[in-house]
Structure formats: C-alpha cells, structure tokens
Amino acid sequence: MSGFEVAGIVLGSIPLVVSALQCYMNGLGTLQNFRSYKRILKSLILNLKNEHANLQNICEKLLTGIAPQTRIEEMIRDPFGDLWREEEIFNKLRLRLWSSLQVFDDRVQDMREAIEEMMEKLNVGIDGKVGGCDQHYT
DSSP states (O other): OOHHHHHHHHHHHHHHHHHHHHHHHHHHTTOGGGHHHHHHHHHHHHHHHHHHHHHHHHHHHHHBTTBOHHHHHHHHHOTTSGGGGOHHHHHHHHHHHGGGHHHHHHHHHHHHHHHHHHHHHTTBOTTSBBTTSSOBOO
C-alpha cells in the first residue's frame, strides 16, 4: 500500500477518533472529578482536527495539477475510495515527490499506526461504531 493510499485511510480515520473522543468527553461531563481529563480530551480533539486539516491541505496541494479539481474533491470527500489507489495518480505523485516520497510514506505510515492505536484503545470499529456509546460515526 502506497503512502498516498495510507494518507486517504488516515484522512478517513481521524474524524472517527475525534468523534469517539467527543463521545467519551460527553460521558465525563457528568462526573465532577474529571474536569481536568475533559480539558485534556478537548486539547487532544483540537490537535487531531488540526492534523486532519493539515493532511487534507497537503494532499490537496500534492494533487493540484495532477488530477482535475473534481477528482480531488471526490478524493477528499471519500478518503477510503478507490481513487486513492489509482496507479496513474500515484505515478504522477511519485514524480512530484521524487526524493521526498519515502519521507512522505514514512510520515503517513506513522500517522496511520497512531490512529489505529487510538481506535483500538477507544474501541472504535472499522464501521465507525464506538464501543460504549450508542452512536455511529462515519
């Protein structure tokens, strides 16, 4: 799996983790002793939203001139979609990134591992269902 495909997975997974954290934070709201945890969770949620926006901007900039704007918008709307695996787009990205390709791949792989670990600890399923919350996020 290319780093660019992984970037799509990370883009789609971060909102799931944010939603799970918000669900847990709402549960903490009923317990007075957990105010400091609530602040920490709010900060973590903000950091994750920031990372999501940064990665989305990077992907949009990388794709500009490689894919038509309508395809870029579709890829951002559907981060788990097939367009992220399209060989023609990947080959053009590889040329654009050239010597930075490995750094990009390593960075998004690191992000993926962190998100997967958070999803596991928060009991977020692949389907976006959060264990312990009666809500579904996708």
